[in-house]
Amino acid sequence: MTLPPSPCDYSRYLSRLLQAHPELACEMVIGTAPLSKPLLEAWLAQLSPLPLTEDNLKPALRRLKQRAMARIASRDLTSQADLAEVVESMSLVADAAVDAALQVSEAALVARYGEPRNAKGERQQLIVIGMGKLGGRELNVSSDIDLIFIYPEDGDTDGGKSISNFEFFGRLGKSLINAIAEITGDGQVFRVDMRLRPNGDSGPLVCSFDMLENYFITQGREWERYAWIKARPMTGERWEDLEAIRRPFVFRKYLDFGTINAMRDLHAQIRREVAKKDMANNVKLGPGGIREIEFIAQVFQLIRGGRDRTLQVKPTLEVLKLLVDRGQLALETVIALSAAYRFLRRLEHRLQYLDDAQTHALPENTDDQQRVAQAMGFANYESLLMELDDHRQTVARHFEAVFADPNEKQHQLDPVWTQADTQNSHAGELAKLGFDDTAALCERLAAIRSGSRYQQMSEQAKSRFDAIVPRAVQAAAAAANPDDTLLRMLGLLEAISRRSAYLALLQQYPQALDQVARIVSASSWAADYLLHHPVLLDELLDPRLLEMAPDWIAFRQQLTEQTDSLEPDTEQQMDALREAHHAQVFRLASQDVAGLLTVEKLSDHLSELADILVDRTIVLAWRKLLTKHRDTPAFAVIGYGKLGGKELGYASDLDLVYLYDDPAQDAGHIYAKLGTRLNTWISSRTSAGILFETDLRLRPNGDAGLVVSSIEAFRKYQLESAWLWEHQALTRARFIAGDPAIGGQFDAIRHEILCQRRDRQKLREEVLAMRRKMFDSLSSRGNDEVFDLKQDFGGLVDVEFAVQYLVLAYACDHPELTANRGNIALLRIAAACGLIPADLATTVGDAYREYRRQQHLRRLNNLDSRVDAAPHRERIVTVRALWKHVFGE
DSSP states (O other), X not given: OOOOOOGGGXXXXXXXXXXXXXXXXXXXXXXXXXXXXXXXHHHHHHHOSSOOOTTTHHHHHHHHHXXXXXXXXXXXXXXXXXXXXXXXXXXXXXXXXXXXXXXXXXXXXXXXXXXXXXXXOOBOOOEEEEOHHHHTTOOOTTOOEEEEEEEXXXXXXXXXXXXXXHHHHHHHHHHHHHHHHOOBTTBOSOOEEOTTSTXXXXXXXXXXXXXXXXXXXXXXXXXXXXXXXXXXXXXSSOHHHHHHHHHHHHSOSSOOTHHHHHHHHHHHHHHHHHHHTXXXXXXXXXXXXXXXXXXXXXXXXXXXXXXXXXXXXXXXXXXXXXXXXXXXXXXXXXXXXXXXHHHHHHHHHHHHHTTTOOOOBOOOSHHHHHHHHHHTTOSSHHHHXXXXXXXXXXXXXXXXXXXXXXXXXXXXXXXXXXXXXXXXXXXXXXXXXXXXXXXXHHHHHHHHHHSHHHHTSOHHHHHHHXXXXXXXXXXXXXXXXXXXXXXXXXXXXXXXXXXXXXXXHHHHOHHHHHHHHXXXXXXXXXXXXXXXXXXXXXXXXXXXXXXXXXXXXHHHHHHHHHHHHTTTOHHHXXXXXXXXXXXXXXXXXXXXXXXXXXXXXXXXXXXXXXXXXXXXXXXXXXXXXXXXXXXXXXXXXXXXXXXXXXXXXXXXXXXXXXXXXXXXXXXXXXXXXXXXXXXXXXHOOBTTBOSOOEEOTTSTTGGGSOSEEEHHHHHHHHHHTOOHHHHHHHTTOEEEEEOHHHHHHXXXXXXXXXXXXXXXXXXXXXXXXXXXXXXXXXXOTTOTTXXXXXXXXXXXXXXXXXXXXXXXXXXXXXGGGGOOXXXXXXXXXXXXXXXXXXXXXXXXXXXXXXXXXXXXXXXXXXXXXXXXXXXXXXXXXXXXXHHHHHHOX
């Protein structure tokens, strides 16, 4: 019977270790448990019955490492441990070694010099930072450990022989390195690499918080941002203070697309080094190797981590999973990259198990090739190479997709930009592309090129701008209105030129530039929106932009999680609400101009978006009140007007009324503060803009009334004091946010008010008088060739007033008319009640729908509601027929 292979068959290191220490054979049997922190602590205690000192520390740590390696390698090579267990176990060993070495070395120095203290007398501790794979808890089985030593504040030790904190921690760092890295008769624990510290080998071994922060600000380089992504404090205290220094250096507040170019350059340097040293068979640094997968994950972290804190995690595979959730990488891409990463890391470990050497190169002798192949589960080395090549080709392909330079070659239209002048030298080329007013376009290009904004750009920004403009010309030429499109694109490019990261986005992703052209071509409003919120350019990179309907349940959850994570920073929360709103509006606008949404569907989405944002804002504003008497407010927001009727447009303000139902003595005062605070949260301008303009004039007694009303006071006002126009407004009101129980009470009051029996003749006279007043002040009267879609007779307002009259006059007999389902649905209900002819309800509904569509199209291009009357004659006649049927005139 053939015995299964022993771990020693795949590792000369394990064989030598077992020969030197036969007692470790118990660690190589099947069924041992994974390593854990308590287990390592117990082993260390067994290895050194006496307290650890400088005399017994080194042999204890080395024997601990040997025992741990025997178990880790055996579990790995017998398929008992997956990659996650192996790298976590190695990280635990490093943590244990650093912690023990630090405690012993520090105790010896404190006995000699006293405790290091700051100017206030507070004890200072060394923070050992694990970098690289140790920082990410991904340490490989024969890795050195990258460390950085930081201490919080300068000062002196408090012993009889006092030294500075800088000197104390410098000595402590050297002692720690010696305890771990010195090669003794028992070997070493880990090689220690300190080159990632500020100024590398030429810099001091330790630095204070102030020194670190100053270095980041004045000298920190792009590759150091990459390195500090995985930085993990392993010892000491005041980690939050350290994080406050690290985070803004690594993760920018804005979307940092410029990092793609920087990491592309860094990778090019690595590839040149690989080629120079003939390292093509290096599974870490060679083409399609481990480093390329890490670069893919980390470039997205550097770009987006400042705005999405969930991307600030350290393990590579976790980052890749998050990139699927964020729509940055396709699921199949991440599955392939993750499989490749696990395969390459497992192969890396088997190469290192051979002799406990820090190698990443495939073996050259046939015995080792066969040994590694079998350790990987392959019958022969050729089969291993086939699988390896597949993974490396996959990684290289995806790496190229992320890091390829789309502007490597010159563009055929470069001269149109680089030689732009007022002599119209390239007008002919523009004309061939389909542009009309080529002289004006040439002048515009020349003005930008000679203008102070362009001249004052950094060289990096200029090179990006120069690469984009010819491509913008080409993209605009494909539009139906090329002149307008190009002018809008040039305006946008000028506006974002001072934010080089946005230029980098458009330079790196030509598809985003094409999307910009399509959107600004269709809508000058969308062009202005992008100009004011250029961060939205990032939305164009999501391939699902035009495919996915909004998932409002998921959006609500994400918004809750995001704003909760920003507590207690009010400014950041307000910005987060605005940015989330802008992103969703832009996504809807993109689908809208692509013809994928009807006006009704768009309004439904915009109204639901507003509901969610107001609801979330209530929660956040309530938390910030200093005086409150309950966890959740008994408070509700009622939407009127376009919001209430679910006919919200892109630029609509919100007509709001605030209600509460709370018997507490100070309830009125507390909810008045909440209402005021809520309005501030919604309508204040921050660095991210405003959320919505609000109008509170529809509350009881208008501007003269209280900001909030109790539910009883609201009912009393509606029954006894409200004007007719306020009851008209009530027909389009609905509960949108806050306490659903109060929303239910509001619905009951609304139904009660709308179902009141009214004097229909008097109601008719009042509605007609109000309509005449509106027409006199807002219509386009006096010009029969022009028709105001909204205000003129036969337009939108006529339909709305007729429907409101029908509701107020007949809901007492037909309560189904109180349903807030929109004017078209209410026309059908009125017809079903026998109040208007069914065919008239249908044709007026069609006219109303077309008016809204036309009005929306005009607003997309910042035009008013006045149009040529001729195409609408039939619709005008239809609406006037409804008016005559309802009002008799």
